[in-house]
Amino acid sequence: MKITLVSTIFLSIFFLSCKDKKEITTVPEPEITFENKAKELVYNMVEKVGNYKTLAKKKDVVYTYTYQTPDDKTDISIEKYIFKDELSYGKYIKHERTFPELEGAFEQGYDGTAYWLKHNGEILTDSTRLKRVAFNRPTNFYWFAMFQKLLDPGVNYEYVEEKVVDNNVYDVVKISFKSVNSKPTDIYQLYINKNSLLVDQFLFTVADFGVVETPYLMKLEYETIDGIMIPTKRQYKKSNWDAHVTEEPWITVNWTDIKFNNGLTKADFTKN
Known part of the structure; x- marks a missing residue:
C-alpha cells in the first residue's frame, strides 16, 4: 500500500503534536506533609499573610517604629532591614525609653557580623549599651518577620486546644x-482564627529578660501592603497562660510608612 503525500504530512503533524504535548507535560509537585496538626495550622496561616519567599522578594524594608508605654514614654525609630542575612538598622529620633541620657538622635545596627552604636558621629563601645543593641536589632527584625520565621528549622509545634x-x-x-547550651528560649501561644486563618492575638515570653513564668498577651490589627498582611498595630500587657490580662494599661506599638524595595545595600548597615 502506497502512502500518499497528504498522509505523510498528516502523520508528521500528528507525531509533532504528540511530541509537543509530551514536552509540556509537567510533573505535579509532591503533596506537602506535616508532622502534626499544629504545624499545618501555622503553615496555612503563613501562606495567608505571605510566606518568607514572598517577603524576601521585597529585598528590603524601611518603616517608622513607634513604641509607647503607659507612663507616656515614647521611642520612635526609623527601621531598615535587608531580608537576606537579616541586616538591621535603627535611627532613634525620639528615645525616652532607650538610652534617654543621650541627647539627640542615635543610630544602632547589625551588619551581618557585629552590633554597633553611634551617637553624634562617635562610635560607642560600652558593653552595657551594646548588650541592649544586641537585643533590639534581632528582636525588631524578628517581630517584623515573625510569622514567616515560624517555619524556620528548629521550631517545635504543639496543638493546645480549641478556644472561644x-x-x-x-x-x-x-x-x-x-535550645542551644540549655539556654532558656521564648514560648509563644498563637490564637489562630478558624475563620480568617490569622493570628488575632498571641502569648509570649521574653527569656532574655527573665520573663518566662508569666507571659504577655499581644493583640494585633493587620494592614495589607504590597500583597503581604502585616500586623501594623499592636498592643500588649501582662497576662496568664489562659490569656486573662491584668488591669494594667496597654503598651502600644505601631508600624507606619512601610516601604519595600528601597535599594538598600550592606553599606547602609555599617557603622562607618
Whole structure:
C-alpha cells in the first residue's frame, strides 16, 4: 500500500503534536506533609499573610517604629532591614525609653557580623549599651518577620486546644524553640482564627529578660501592603497562660510608612 503525500504530512503533524504535548507535560509537585496538626495550622496561616519567599522578594524594608508605654514614654525609630542575612538598622529620633541620657538622635545596627552604636558621629563601645543593641536589632527584625520565621528549622509545634474568645473560635498552637547550651528560649501561644486563618492575638515570653513564668498577651490589627498582611498595630500587657490580662494599661506599638524595595545595600548597615 502506497502512502500518499497528504498522509505523510498528516502523520508528521500528528507525531509533532504528540511530541509537543509530551514536552509540556509537567510533573505535579509532591503533596506537602506535616508532622502534626499544629504545624499545618501555622503553615496555612503563613501562606495567608505571605510566606518568607514572598517577603524576601521585597529585598528590603524601611518603616517608622513607634513604641509607647503607659507612663507616656515614647521611642520612635526609623527601621531598615535587608531580608537576606537579616541586616538591621535603627535611627532613634525620639528615645525616652532607650538610652534617654543621650541627647539627640542615635543610630544602632547589625551588619551581618557585629552590633554597633553611634551617637553624634562617635562610635560607642560600652558593653552595657551594646548588650541592649544586641537585643533590639534581632528582636525588631524578628517581630517584623515573625510569622514567616515560624517555619524556620528548629521550631517545635504543639496543638493546645480549641478556644472561644470574644465569639471567635481559635486553634491555640504552642511554639517553642530548640535550645542551644540549655539556654532558656521564648514560648509563644498563637490564637489562630478558624475563620480568617490569622493570628488575632498571641502569648509570649521574653527569656532574655527573665520573663518566662508569666507571659504577655499581644493583640494585633493587620494592614495589607504590597500583597503581604502585616500586623501594623499592636498592643500588649501582662497576662496568664489562659490569656486573662491584668488591669494594667496597654503598651502600644505601631508600624507606619512601610516601604519595600528601597535599594538598600550592606553599606547602609555599617557603622562607618
